Amino acid sequence: MKQSLSERLAILSDAAKYDASCSSSGAGKRDSAGTKGLGSTGNGICHAYTPDGRCISLLKILLTNFCIYDCAYCINRSSSNVQRTRFTPDEVVWLTLEFYRRNYIEGLFLSSGIIRSPEDTMAQMVHVARELRQTHNFRGYIHLKTIPNASTEQLAEAGLYADRLSINVEMPTEQGLAAYAPEKKAGIIRHSMGEMQTRIEAGKERTLSGRRPPRFAPGGQSTQMIIGADTATDHDILASSSSLYSGYRLRRVYYSAFSPIPDASAILPVRPPPLLREHRLYQADWLYRFYGFQFSEITAGRPDGMLDLTLDPKLAWALANRALFPVDLNRASREMLLRVPGLGVRSVNALIATRRHKHLRLEDLARLNVSLRKVKPFVHTTGWSPARLVDQANLRQAFLPRPQQLTLF
Amino acid sequence: MTYGVTLERDTSFSEWRPLARRCFLAGVPPEAMEWRCSTAEASLFDTPLSLPTPRPDAQNPILRSNCLALLKSILRHADQTRFDLAYRILWRAQTEPSLAAIPLDPDIARALRMSHQIRRDAHKMEAFLRFREIGESENGRRLFLSWFEPDHYILPTVAPFFTRRFTDMDWAILTPKGSITWNGTECLITRAPCPKPDLSDTLEQLWQTYYASIFNPARIKTKAMRSEMPRKYWKNLPETRLIPQMLAQAGARVTAMATQQPQEAPQFHKRLQKRRAEKP
Ligand code: SF4
Numbered sequence: 001m002k003q004s005l006s007e008r009l010a011i012l013s014d015a016a017k018y019d020a021s022c023s024s025s026g027a028g029k030r031d032s033a034g035t036k037g038l039g040s041t042g043n044g045i046c047h048a049y050t051p052d053g054r055c056i057s058l059l060k061i062l063l064t065n066f067c068i069y070d071c072a073y074c075i076n077r078s079s080s081n082v083q084r085t086r087f088t089p090d091e092v093v094w095l096t097l098e099f100y101r102r103n104y105i106e107g108l109f110l111s112s113g114i115i116r117s118p119e120d121t122m123a124q125m126v127h128v129a130r131e132l133r134q135t136h137n138f139r140g141y142i143h144l145k146t147i148p149n150a151s152t153e154q155l156a157e158a159g160l161y162a163d164r165l166s167i168n169v170e171m172p173t174e175q176g177l178a179a180y181a182p183e184k185k186a187g188i189i190r191h192s193m194g195e196m197q198t199r200i201e202a203g204k205e206r207t208l209s210g211r212r213p214p215r216f217a218p219g220g221q222s223t224q225m226i227i228g229a230d231t232a233t234d235h236d237i238l239a240s241s242s243s244l245y246s247g248y249r250l251r252r253v254y255y256s257a258f259s260p261i262p263d264a265s266a267i268l269p270v271r272p273p274p275l276l277r278e279h280r281l282y283q284a285d286w287l288y289r290f291y292g293f294q295f296s297e298i299t300a301g302r303p304d305g306m307l308d309l310t311l312d313p314k315l316a317w318a319l320a321n322r323a324l325f326p327v328d329l330n331r332a333s334r335e336m337l338l339r340v341p342g343l344g345v346r347s348v349n350a351l352i353a354t355r356r357h358k359h360l361r362l363e364d365l366a367r368l369n370v371s372l373r374k375v376k377p378f379v380h381t382t383g384w385s386p387a388r389l390v391d392q393a394n395l396r397q398a399f400l401p402r403p404q405q406l407t408l409f
Numbered sequence: 410m411t412y413g414v415t416l417e418r419d420t421s422f423s424e425w426r427p428l429a430r431r432c433f434l435a436g437v438p439p440e441a442m443e444w445r446c447s448t449a450e451a452s453l454f455d456t457p458l459s460l461p462t463p464r465p466d467a468q469n470p471i472l473r474s475n476c477l478a479l480l481k482s483i484l485r486h487a488d489q490t491r492f493d494l495a496y497r498i499l500w501r502a503q504t505e506p507s508l509a510a511i512p513l514d515p516d517i518a519r520a521l522r523m524s525h526q527i528r529r530d531a532h533k534m535e536a537f538l539r540f541r542e543i544g545e546s547e548n549g550r551r552l553f554l555s556w557f558e559p560d561h562y563i564l565p566t567v568a569p570f571f572t573r574r575f576t577d578m579d580w581a582i583l584t585p586k587g588s589i590t591w592n593g594t595e596c597l598i599t600r601a602p603c604p605k606p607d608l609s610d611t612l613e614q615l616w617q618t619y620y621a622s623i624f625n626p627a628r629i630k631t632k633a634m635r636s637e638m639p640r641k642y643w644k645n646l647p648e649t650r651l652i653p654q655m656l657a658q659a660g661a662r663v664t665a666m667a668t669q670q671p672q673e674a675p676q677f678h679k680r681l682q683k684r685r686a687e688k689p
């Protein structure tokens with residue numbers, strides 16, 4: 001019996017939710033003013049939040065959950081007994097536009113299981129994007145998950161319509177990939193990333209004659225790694241991120257704590273990793289992208305290569321490097337202020353702007369929206385100097401989450 | 410006798426500006442000036458207010474552009490003490506020209522916080538407003554209507570976002586602080602409070618299906634959800650009524666996944682494996 005659109009939407013969004021990315025940023029500003037079109041991009045709006053704490057920015061669906069590959073961690077792998085179904089490209093186009101008109105979403109994030117052949121799958125995805133852009137003048141966000149092994153022409157056309165392209169490296173290490181996704185090849189994935197990177201960069205430059213090259217995914221590319229399915233340590237994961245960020249200029253690396261799925265493969269660990277581990281990896285990633293940290297610094301103090309689950313990585317780093325603190329709020333460089341636990345980019349900007357005009361005192365720190373308990377041990381200024389950190393043996397203790405109080409029954 | 414003026418609650422920057430200029434030119438310092446709101450309980454014992462007369466030789470106040478932008482922004486705030494704060498900043502900026510560039514000055518810190526709240530309000534309106542289709546307009550275009558309750562006077566701030574995005578359809582946004590309407594060429598903003606319309610849209614069922622299906626029951630982070638989507642918005646969102654049910658079922662769904670016995674792979678998979686084994 002043919003399933004209704006609603007039933008298929010349920011299956012094909014359920015199958016898409018293990019992709020952590022839902023970001024609609026990086027596309028630059030674009031709108032429909034003065035055109036007959038629909039849609040705009042710019043701020044990467046989150047239109048709703050689900051009780052798992054994740055934002056819904058895009059309609060994130062699969063074209064089909066049929067797949068001829070058998071990646072162990074995936075709900076769509078060929079050996080799984082999940083119910084299979086598919087959308088027609090027209091249905092995806094219709095859903096995207098109708099959701100968009102009601103302000104539910106910023107656009108579409110389309111991926112797909114691999115059917116028949118990679119080229120065939122990719123052709124259908126490109127078809128959806130082309131229809132949206134050309135037939136319906138859609139100017140909202142489009143993210144396409146590219147299929148490894150798609151042809152060069154397909155990739156070029158995908159980049160013409162999509163704001164972002166992505167291809168998942170899936171596993172932090174090559175051994176992990178070989179064990180869990182036997183049909184996927186690390187070399188091919190990296191090759192596709194390299195090709196996309198070349199095109200993305202070429203798309204930004206003018207040619208010698210001053211003409212603009214064809215548009216290619218101005219929002220860049222991103223990727224995802226599954227955490228906790230194999231034995232890779234946080235150090236391995238971050239080393240892999242480091243090479244991805246520097247080697248392919250990725251916009252984002254997403255970390256997805258492998259999540260229990262129905263009809264799970266027997267080779268997966270029984271227990272999912274703590275969600276806190278995923279959170280710590282995102283924090284480390286954040287320190288790398290916005291705070292001038294190198295990944296190697298973050299894991300340097302960790303003999304087992306795993307991030308501290310009880311303390312956030314910035315605080316853990318500061319405690320491991322306490323000889324560098326306390327810093328002088330009135331003199332410290334921007335780089336050093338950014339390393340003070342509890343101070344975010346916005347607070348550091350406010351401190352630097354203010355100290356151009358006046359001498360900073362403790363009251364000024366209190367006017368920032370920061371946790372004084374966290375910041376105070378690491379800074380000194382007029383009216384405040386902390387005890388020397390190196391002398392405090394139990395400093396770590398002071399920052400540990402307080403144990404629950406025991407009560408008599 | 411006190412210098413001051415009684416203002417409507419929704420007084421905008423352009424309405425406040427000439428009054429502030431007049432008081433400034435009369436040399437009335439912030440402490441001697443009372444900015445009163447018309448809806449605040451009027452009392453018999455309230456001192457009558459009068460506007461001062463500018464001195465003929467007074468110099469016009471001047472402001473740096475960042476300070477002007479900050480004043481424009483905070484005048485959209487619903488806090489009735491905004492007039493007082495704005496006047497004090499205007500006054501102080503004459504002797505402290507770089508005032509607005511000192512984020513940790515107490516007045517500026519407060520103004521920046523208000524400005525941040527306004528931006529958040531506008532951002533949340535762009536995110537959580539939902540259009541419902543109600544038919545066709547006279548010009549044959551699809552017609553949508555929506556209801557939203559902003560905290561601050563932000564309709565002029567958000568209108569360009571909506572007209573530039575939902576260009577090819579007609580729509581109206583109704584709020585307790587006025588309305589925005591668009592017909593493809595003209596955008597009209599009014600300030601009279603609108604009544605809440607009764608709306609429904611059959612497409613919301615598909616949206617709810619999506620919302621429930623994209624949720625991962627194995628990760629519950631309701632605090633993160635509520636900090637980004639506070640409860641005050643829930644009553645006007647079509648999807649949030651599903652949340653209690655989604656949470657109630659999550660535990661059982663996770664247990665079912667964990668206790669599921671390994672199943673035999675489908676025929677399709679076996680055929681694929683066989684074909685792959687034959688073809689080296
Ligand atoms: S290729 Fe692998 S990860 Fe992608 S849908 Fe198929 S089984 Fe899942």
